[in-house]
Amino acid sequence: MRIDELTRLNEARAARKAVVVATDLADGSVRILPEGEAVEGTLGEEVAKVLRSGKAGAVELDGKSFFLNVYLPPPRIVVIGAVHITQALARLAPVAGYDLAIIDPRTAFATEERFEGVAIVADWPEDVLKQQPLDAYTALVAVTHDPKIDDFPLSAALKTGCFYVGALGSRKTHAKRVERLKQLGHDDSEIARIAAPIGLDIGAATPAEIALAILAQIVQSFRRRDLVTGR
Amino acid sequence: MTAPETLDPLKTAEQWKLAGRDVALATVVETWGSAPRQAGSHLVIDGDGNFEGSVSGGCVEGAVITEALDVIQSGKAKMLDFGVADETAWRVGLSCGGRIKVYVERLV
Structure with a gap:
């Protein structure tokens, strides 16, 4: 993860927004996905799933491994x-x-x-x-x-x-x-x-x-x- | 009345990095059986071995910190596997009998 990505993640959390972080486990690249932001294709479906469940997990998409972490606002x-x-x-x-x-x-x-x-x-x-x-x-x-x-x-x-x-x-x-x-x-x-x-x-x-x-x-x-x- | 910010490993990671420290982020990505911290939990480590957060109940943190220092040096992310099936179980196993996978990356 890059520091600018971490800062974006922390800002969204501070604003009480639910956020998903998608990490490509092969190359380490990261996407920060705050709730309400449209995410294309099968990744979008998986992102919606973890936002609903609140449970982080690894997923396989088109032969690539991703880790989807989810941050829900504290109650x-x-x-x-x-x-x-x-x-x-x-x-x-x-x-x-x-x-x-x-x-x-x-x-x-x-x-x-x-x-x-x-x-x-x-x-x-x-x-x-x-x-x-x-x-x-x-x-x-x-x-x-x-x-x-x-x-x-x-x-x-x-x-x-x-x-x-x-x-x-x-x-x-x-x-x-x-x-x-x-x-x-x-x-x-x-x-x-x-x-x-x-x-x-x-x-x-x-x-x-x-x-x-x-x-x-x-x-x-x-x-x-x-x-x-x-x- | 919020928890002290220092108890939030991601905020700690940001502060450390902005202060010019080398930082690695360890994240539980998968658990099997009884594991003390759920997937998504973080441990943040700096270049001197200081750390905040947890990926288990204190069982494997020592080993993760050692690996994190290596990740900080090389810049290459690592996937670590801990559990009773692992040959390192004698040294750094999970006493609860569970198994966890921990992804360690450098913050750049």
Whole structure:
């Protein structure tokens, strides 16, 4: 690989783009192929395959051996609501290798003091998500149970195809939320993707335990997702 | 809240190369049986034998580093094979019983 190729690869990874690197094992030549870039012929089909599976491997094409390596963006968690559960989740997520960012327009909650060293923005989700859009490698966790704050990002996460969408709230709260999301144009199968009540059922009682249940559910969604359909 | 950049071997490789160091990149290209690191994993090595990343659970890194220094010298990429079937198994085998193929190339 040449240094300019490595730089291109690292730039694409930093921009949260999926990238395939095709190495010709006979002559060592390399092609950097970011997602969305058209690749001709049988190589294109194999590239599409590894982008879907996320699994690197060697392939034979027209009598030549290639190694196709694939780099998917690291999973990220965006939390709507700087609440007590979020304080625990912000500590657990990096241990599991997940980036985490918090959005909450309520300045009393979204303070540096409560979230030292964490990426936190005290602003409305609709404004923040314009600058930092969601993507398929993002988990959206909405924990304010305030429709004014939670509904927009939940709807955006369903439209974007975030690999995980979770919302805190009792069954009653969620039933009302379902009605509002229907009015926003989401159908039943989309709304069914929302994890509610949020978190794996481990009998979590404290904010920290609920955070753990949420993180475990995110890991489950990420590892068991079907990259073909994005579900 | 991201992992320290130094834990990303590809970023390390870029930084080392731009700083004028000789760099080799080792990549797991195939695995059979139980292998500790999946295909696509990287180990980056400089001309002095400094390294970052992994291609196994620490079982064969020593041998890969030695070969990488050779690749840096010659400029010729190598395909390395490690596993119980290999005659080097006594020295640098995979204790897990798996087999891996590692491609080592020089960064130019």
